[in-house]
Amino acid sequence: MSNKGARNLFIFGSLFFFLIFIVLTFDTMGKLDKRAPEITEEVNAGKMAWHKYDCIGCHTIFGNGSYFAPDMTKVAEKKPKGYLKQFLMDPKAVNPKASMPKLGITSDEADKLISFLEWISKVDTNGWPPKPILAGAVGVAVKELTEGQKVYQSLGCSNCHMISGIGGTTGPDLTGVGSKRDGAWLSGHFKNPKAYVPNSAMPAYGHLNEKDLNVLTDYMVSLK
Amino acid sequence: MTIKHESQKIAQNFYTFAVLLFLVQVVVGIIAALQFMWPDFFILNFNIIRSLHINALVVWLLVGMMGATYYVVPEESETEIWSLPLAKFQFWATVAAVTAVVLGYIIMGLYPQANTLVFGTRLLNEGREYIEAPRWADILIVVSILLFLFNNFMTMLKTKKWTGIQGVLLGGLTVLALMYLPGMFYTKSMVKDQYWWWWVVHLWVEGAWEVIAGALLAFMLMKTTGVKREVVEKWMYIEVGLVMFTGILGIGHHYYWIGTPSYWLWIGGIFSSLEPVPLLIMVWDAFRTTRETRVVTNKAGLYYTVAHAIFNFVGAGLWGVIHTLPQVNKWTHGTQITTAHGHLAFYGAYVLLVLAMIYITLPAIRGVKEFNPSRAFKSFWIMTISMVFIVLTITGAGMVQTYMERLMGLDYVAVKANYNLWFWILRAVFGVGFLYGVVIFVIDYFKLGKERT
Incomplete structure (x- = not known):
């Protein structure tokens, strides 16, 4: 290949790929609004x-x-x-x-x-971030969950709280909570967190039925 | 080694500013590394420190490339720069604008509320990664780059010697200027915001900048080994051509997860997997040219040139390709793996490039026949070994993060604070090592040609 040929390949090839990119950009821009809610x-x-x-x-x-x-x-x-x-x-x-x-x-x-x-x-991100594989597998493979653990999981408590290293860090670690708090404190706190911890940012769970509240409290008390 | 045209000396102003910013960049980088362990370590929060770290990098590389261009274009055109006063004005205007932007960041760090809206844009910090500079600064940057391009095109027009090297160099710089524009308007949608933002970021570092690197690599090989222009230019066209063919659509690897259609998974996966190919050809080109020559006029310069080619391939190429396929990227995206890639890619592709240009052109500017390269070699090895270890520690942190956070579902903060702590400690230690290498380089830069041999 001559130098001139190489030069022309570089220039026109780059323009060619840039043109494809422009076309794809138009197509993408037309599709974006359908992949996300309205912007208020x-x-x-x-x-x-x-x-x-x-x-x-x-x-x-x-x-x-x-x-x-x-x-x-x-x-x-x-x-x-x-x-x-x-x-x-x-x-x-x-x-x-x-x-x-x-x-x-x-x-x-x-x-x-x-x-x-x-x-x-709510934006459609092609499935990102993916759901962790192993965290899901543990509950299924290792052992049956107790009633309290089921409520804990269904409410998404682990998004903020941690038990034995698993869970969020935004709320207090619950690993040894049973040795710090008794059942009465815990169930009262579920109903109205701010009455127990002034700066608490936890939502109140007074809407839970008596049974769920009790099994969740028992589960917390068992964490010693 | 002497310069042929007096006005080429202007390159030195740009180099000095670049070298000082390099030092600043690495010092704030160490502060940032310490903040990974102690977030309250410094009066300025991490976001400001990181903005300074990255903006200093981008600016010093750009300024270094500008200096290199002011050297290369007169050399290739065989004439003086069209207007030396304009070049000097452009230099001081750039220094003033950069200083103002940095002061703005610091003020914002101390008083976050000072970042008010003025004419619909932010006064001190746009709050967009890499292009944090506020709109008024964007406009000054564009004006500065336009003045710079105008001056160089006029220089080229004086003698109308259309060499491939300066053609590709100025072409790359023109694309660079144009690709700054998509970052200069506001969109209400964060998806569109990131879409256009990647035009700037990706088409700079994986497009225009690599083209500039290709042109400068050709120039440096020619200067240090005396290889024939025709050969070096032909390979340059092939390299920069492949950079553009793979790199333009390789932008798809940034459009996997930001709310864009899923066809980008295919486009990005295929084209970005090919992005290392031209970088590998550059390595081969550098070795082939070096092997064929008997007389090397500037050992340190050639050393840095070849190292640039190698680490461009390893950092930008290999460390990029390992996490570029969507199947992998789904798990690694947004983790420290990206940080590791960023560090080695910028070090190899651009830091070593600008340092190589300095070692090749500075002796001529200072009128030195021969210089003792021992400090150049010493700083190279200390910087490179430190950087390799910085990258390995961050890669390790990224692997732990990917496994524990993404696969196991552990909390981000728990992984960062507990499981990756030792990686942060080691990273900071090697950061200090890197600073030591940089200090040796800075000393060498100021002493080169000024001490008795």
């Missing part, structure tokens, strides 16, 4: 707040960002709204171990950020 003013205001506080400087969203703090793609699905709001406004008051600083996010901004994160959680 509230959601957009939340996105503006996301940029204002440079959230991407620590977190990731759709897996892109700074890898220093948890991914925010599905956070609105996993954590209770009330918790998110309190945490955003003053992280360390809710969770003393939290790394996130108090940025001065107002109550209004927090609401908007949560709307934005709810929008994000």
Whole structure:
């Protein structure tokens, strides 16, 4: 191949692939709105707040960002709204171990950020993030779950709390909770967390029926 | 080694600024590494430190490439730069704009509320990764790059010597300038936001920048080994051609999980798997050319050039391809695996490239016939060994994270704080090692040609 031939191949080949890319971009842009819910003013205001506080400087969203703090793609699905709001406004008051600083996010901004994160959680991301394979397998393969464990799982408690290393770190670790609290404290706390822990960001579970509340309390007491 | 045209000396201004920013980048990088263990370690939070770490990197590489271009274009065109005062103005304007942006980040770090809306855009920080610089700074950056391109095109037009090297170099720089524009408008949809944002990020580092690297590699091989222009230019066209053919649609690997249609899984998987091919040809090109020559005029320069080719392939190529297939990326996306790839890719593809250009052109600018390359070799090995270990520790952290968080379902914070702690400690230790290598390089940069041999 002559130098001129190589040069022309480079120039026209690049233009050719760029043209394909432009066509694909048009096609993609036409399909994006159907893959996500409508963007309300509230959601957009939340996105503006996301940029204002440079959230991407620590977190990731759709897996892109700074890898220093948890991914925010599905956070609105996993954590209770009330918790998110309190945490955003003053992280360390809710969770003393939290790394996130108090940025001065107002109550209004927090609401908007949560709307934005709810929008994000509903975008069709081709199945990302994938559900963990092994966490699902443990419950099935190792042993039958007790009634209390079933309630614990169905309520998604492990999104925030940890037992023996499995679960979230946003709420207190429940590994030895049975040796710290008795049944009365625990069941009362389920009904109204703030009455027991002033800064608590946990939602109240007063709507649970008596049986579920009892088996869940028993399960907690058994964690010693 | 002497320069043929007095105005080529302007390259040195850019190099000095680049070298100082390099030092800043590595120092803040160590602060960031310590914040992985102690988030409250410094008065500025991690987000500001990381913005400084990454922006300093991007800016010093760009400034280094600008310096290199101001050297290469007069050399290739065999004439003085069209306007030296314009080049000097462009340099000082860039320094002023960069300083203003950095001050803005620091102010925002101390007072987050200062990042207010002005004319619909953020005053201090756009809050978008890599392109944090606010809109007013974007405009200044574009003006600076346009002035720079204009000056170089006018230089080329003076003698109308259309060499392949400067053609590809300026072509790459023009694409670079154009591809900054998709990052300069606001969209309400985060999906579209990231779609256009990747145009800037991907088409820079896996497109335009690699084209610039291809052109500079050809120039450096020619200067250090005396290989024939025709041979070196032909391979350059093949390399940069393949970079574009695989790289443009290789952008698909960023469109797997951001809300874009699933056909990108196929496009991204196929094209990005081919992205290492041109980088491998560059390695072969560097070795073949080096083997064929008897007389090497600048040992340190050639050393850095070949190392750039190798680590471009290993960092950008291999460390990228291991997690580029959607089947793998589904599990590794958003973990420290990406951080590891980013570190080795930028070190190999661009840090060593700019340092190689400095070692090849600086002796001529300072009018040195021969220089003692011992410090250059020493800093190279300390930097490279440290970087390899930094990358291995982050890769290890990424593997642990992928397994524990993604496969087992453990909490992000638990994995980061408990299971990866030792990786963070080791990373910081090797970071200090890297800083030591950089300090030796900086000393060498300022002393080269100024001490008795």
